[in-house]
Amino acid sequence: MANDLKEQLRAKFVGQTLSDVDTPRVVLDLAKLDVNCVRMLDATDRLGLQWRAHIKSHKTTELTRLQVGNEQATPVRLIVSTIVEAENILPLLKEYQSKGRHINLLFSFPLFASAVARLAHFSSQLGPSSLSVMIDHPDQLELVAAIRQSSGHPPDIFIKMDVGSKRAGVVMNSPAYSRLLDAVLSAEAAGSCHLHGLYAHAGHSYSARNGWKALQFLASEFTNLKEAATLVRSKSPDHPLVLSVGATPTATTIQNPNFFETDKLDGPTRDMMDMFADMKTSDFVLEVHAGVYPTLDLQQLATHARDSSLMTADDIAISVLAEVASVYPERGDNGTTQALINAGVLALGREPVEDVGPHNNDASAAGKGYSSWGIAMPWDGLDNNPAPGPDFPQNHGGWQVGKISQEHGILVWKGNKQNEVPLHVGQRVRIWPNHSCIAGACFDSYLIVDSRNKARPDEIVDVWPRWRGW
Structure with missing residues (x-):
């Protein structure tokens, strides 16, 4: 049964790209x-x-x-x-x-x-x-x-x-x-x-x-x-x-x-x-x-537990593929744009990254760090979206999932309006989730891409069925 399901999924998805499939989907980079x-x-x-x-x-x-x-x-x-x-x-x-x-x-x-x-x-x-x-x-x-x-x-x-x-x-x-x-x-x-x-x-x-x-x-x-x-x-x-x-x-x-x-x-x-x-x-x-x-x-990424030479945002292998369903100009803070994506709680989870202050764990500085539900990966039309850097989670910017409900995610811009990277209806985004265990829970399979394939890094090379239940 498991092999039959895998072959059905492979027949449906392998060879397509992340631009071809329905969303939301959870993606792993082999x-x-x-x-x-x-x-x-x-x-x-x-x-x-x-x-x-x-x-x-x-x-x-x-x-x-x-x-x-x-x-x-x-x-x-x-x-x-x-x-x-x-x-x-x-x-x-x-x-x-x-x-x-x-x-x-x-x-x-x-x-x-x-x-x-x-x-x-x-x-x-x-x-x-x-x-x-x-x-x-x-x-x-x-x-x-x-x-x-x-x-x-x-x-x-x-x-x-x-x-x-x-x-x-x-x-x-x-x-x-x-x-x-x-x-x-x-x-x-x-x-x-x-x-x-x-x-x-x-x-x-x-x-x-x-x-x-x-x-x-x-x-x-x-x-x-x-x-x-x-x-x-x-x-x-x-x-x-x-x-x-x-x-x-x-x-x-x-x-x-x-x-x-x-x-x-x-x-x-x-x-x-x-x-x-x-x-x-x-x-x-x-x-x-x-x-x-x-x-x-x-x-x-927020723990900075692995040596900095071995751990950057680019080492995160999981992302949630979603689409921009609507755009709301000037609805955000300081006149920034907000956008609706079709990935909410059930696609991303609602587990926060604990805000404990900066890298020295100064609890008195808590409340100023990252508090969103995911960050848009620099990808496709968002190549210029800033990725979390060595001072994450205290400092962070760019398009982030600032609000979620069951199926709705709201992208908000963190930073100056003049630096805002444009979004448009129909655009596809990949979101790095806070917690990969929870982000995968409602999906029945992972779409597998391989960024070593420089010519087609978004090509689906395999599909891995995910077990569900207890």
Whole structure:
């Protein structure tokens, strides 16, 4: 069924250009996806870190292939947020398994009852050590035992630790953590599971506005998990443990070139290298995970987490294709123009880029930075629209989505009226979204272009069906 759908979509779109198709559409640039994925695989390999790719942002087989690479000896470690992602990626995992690649998939939402039957079926299809589940409360261990009984294979367990985002997880050094760990070790002794590791996600790292701040968040993730691991070792000496950390800001900061040239190691990167070495000598396996990094978006651009030589607006691989339906002269601030596009909340999402002030995170300067819902990409008739620069999100200009409702987006001009780049009815625009995960959610497929094709950079070279549902 999935292959049939893909071939139908390819027959409809491949060979056309972005000027030919109906809108709105979500577009991915294969050239930029390739680069972003290779950079992550290269950084984790060179630093001796274990890599686990999150696929919830894009929900496609094709981009999963890029995230895990083609090295046949490399294990395939994935994270999903919904079971439908696990079910749809199963054929690819069977393909990798048949070629000798070890498979482990983590269902990253703390385990709940209605997930048990489907996860057990997944485990039964791939065999021992193929499934990991997330635990942050002792009562969830009954569900873990049910997976073991139904599938015949004890799942691996990650204990989810709350390292500051207060979204999910157990707080380290709390009585609740000690009770949970006792229950997990008891369940492990009974054969219903295997304690694989501790897991942290620093979602609050999205507030970083420079690479050193993101690196501090990464160090904090690892430091917290190492401290939490001391309790494991006190209760079960020599227990093997994976310490898994990451969010795209903290994960991409390891791509800093200073890590790979000894003579360029400075204070922050040297301290991080020393931390890696110390934790490895303690016999911990260090794992990094992330999901948004292949596509990137305006939120990730705002963090400045990746080295400036590796992260500009041009590295964003996702855009939403829309049309100008109407133009309203002088309706905007200071007599500027506004324009109506056919991409609103359902095409772009309504997740803001947090305004924390300038790059030094001076909260007193908040309220002056970027607060729109997307920025028009310099493209086609908007080649002269200014792209976000190194001082984004504090400084920004040009055509931006200043207002949205369900299907309506309002482009507003940020800057002097005399510099306004003209828009006209019927014009096509590509919008960089704030958050790529949300921007893709209402689309059933991605149109794929490849900017390496200089003669036809807007030609659709493939279509990737996107899984939907839970």
